Amino acid sequence: MTSSRPPGPRQPTLEDVARSAGVSRATVSRVVNGTRNVDPEIQRIVQEAVEATGYVPNRAARTLVTRRTDSIALVFSVPAHRTRDDPFLGQVFSDPFFGRVVGGLLTVLRPRGVHPVLMLADSEDARHALVANLRQEHIDGVALVSIAPGDSLPFLLTEAGLPTVLFARPSTAIPISYVDVAQQAGAKLAAERLLARGCRRITTIAGPFDSPAGQDRLAGFREAMAEHGHAYVPSVEGSFTQVGGERAMRELLECHPDTDGVFVANDLMAQGALHVLREQGRRVPEDVAVIGFDDSSAAQASRPLLTTVRQPVEDMAAEMARLLLALIDDPSQDIRSVIFKTTLVERESA
Amino acid sequence: MTSSRPPGPRQPTLEDVARSAGVSRATVSRVVNGTRNVDPEIQRIVQEAVEATGYVPNRAARTLVTRRTDSIALVFSVPAHRTRDDPFLGQVFSDPFFGRVVGGLLTVLRPRGVHPVLMLADSEDARHALVANLRQEHIDGVALVSIAPGDSLPFLLTEAGLPTVLFARPSTAIPISYVDVAQQAGAKLAAERLLARGCRRITTIAGPFDSPAGQDRLAGFREAMAEHGHAYVPSVEGSFTQVGGERAMRELLECHPDTDGVFVANDLMAQGALHVLREQGRRVPEDVAVIGFDDSSAAQASRPLLTTVRQPVEDMAAEMARLLLALIDDPSQDIRSVIFKTTLVERESA
């Protein structure tokens, strides 16, 4: 562990630039950071010296004094136990959702020169290690995507005083900033669409009951249905995975063979549901209309193309980044939540 | 930019621990890093002092002297222009492949306490900025996934003397370490499978001709077919995306309506191909057998389930991490390549 880099051609330092430009270190620093008025002529000279020497500031040195790293942690907090439907660690990341979050974050982070450091919290140990890690001040803040029910991380992080923003409402009420979509309103869009199509025997495949998204979508859907006189909507819980959706759809068809419309709480499950419907000879949307949630890539990969409630994941992630950067700039800032609107993307399945 | 953190309760430093334990800074450092023999009794005392004070080493300070960051860059280098089939930045990341690489890397990186910093190089400017960035010594090495044809980054990185490992063979010969699969052997598996099934009018949807993977899979497939007396295999170039696969499949069916077996150079395209085949009333595998490549999540999301050539992406990524860490430990090391075997995953489509 004591390996230092071979001496080699040492990187130029501020000192070198200063000497080359015939000014003091402080002045070079000021020019490089644009931090105070510096005589234009001197500025030019310094710029040239920087070019000539090929100087790049050393981040560690800068961080040591500013206590700023210009890095944030992008943490995915996931359940410790793999479920039947999701046996692999890899699965967490093979969900396209993951990539969309990253993409959205980067649109905001890159122009500001902030780098995301990827971290995975998949056990209670990992969560604590992570907090210790973050206390090493090698990160300015945390963008947390938690899909672990009853996750302790939001709490641990706020407790540690780390600027944190969540993707999606925390499952227990905690004073913490987050971005989310209007889940219930989204579910309502789905309900209205199904009703407008003339569906009368409507059922739903819900997300896990221990996830806020699962709860909200189900609640929103039921409420909207109730408003239209449908007092009761049969539902089956699924695990937000494709095979979970298949299993749920089978169960639903068994108990409610006359189903003519299904709201499925996410696209992955909806994709599974479509497979089962086809397998059982039901035409979609003629016999059974299907609406998903997310508008993920699965929605366009499925046949028929999935009508779904669009969640603007990239925009949400971008906003998460903005909130986080603001919070880092001023930690005393009030916590905030930003709720995004959903839209119904009408394709073929409903 | 001049925001310092409010003073607050300062983090304990080595100095604090040393004082509390009644020893010198150096000794505490030695205990914390396990770097030299220290009297067991003193070791114990120091440990306790560390616990008592809640000390965590400051990474920036450590990095400043060791020139080690314990972070690597995970760089995705992608084409500047979006293609018709892939118009969005987000798409790069919504490919499940991305997540699988991350998952594999983490299995090796985490136990070693190394963090991946996510970076995206999507333009020539971005690539140069990235190199400058890396020269700030805020990263020990680079794991590069390049899907940009003729990418300059592998060259720029080696030139800059940064420890680098590629995922997949570089498109131009460059002295650089990489991991890859035996693409041609994989394509051969597909060929043999199709032939064994009795397919006689075999065609293929190739990947982009300017990507090594695209070339190799096509070459390997053709060679294997030739070995079995099939001198010529009609092929259409696709873009490695689902709609690219659809387009290619349509074209293929138009020119070669008697096709009874198709090797598709990746699963995403194969998924598109399956849709087109169904749409045109061809049964899979009875009328047309289809084999994909990758064994990505798309293979299991499609119906019929896709028979495909498995690429052990997670294992490859893990090996990439191992190679990189070794290279970082000893930069004078010879460059190496590790080639993984493919296997045929037999499902329903062939």
Added chain:
DNA sequence: CATGCGGCGGAGAGCGCTCTCCGGCCTTCG
């Protein structure tokens, strides 16, 4: 008993940067 040597703790010099403080100069105003 003198000498050598290995083991182990302490002292202190940086790593490269930022930032406060100071002082010189120029401008401005009484």
Added chain:
DNA sequence: CGAAGGCCGGAGAGCGCTCTCCGCCGCATG
């Protein structure tokens, strides 16, 4: 014409850590 104030560059003190060097001590060896 003198004092006050503003602007801008330089000096220098750290930030928290590692690591080399030094010196002490205890033991083995001649």
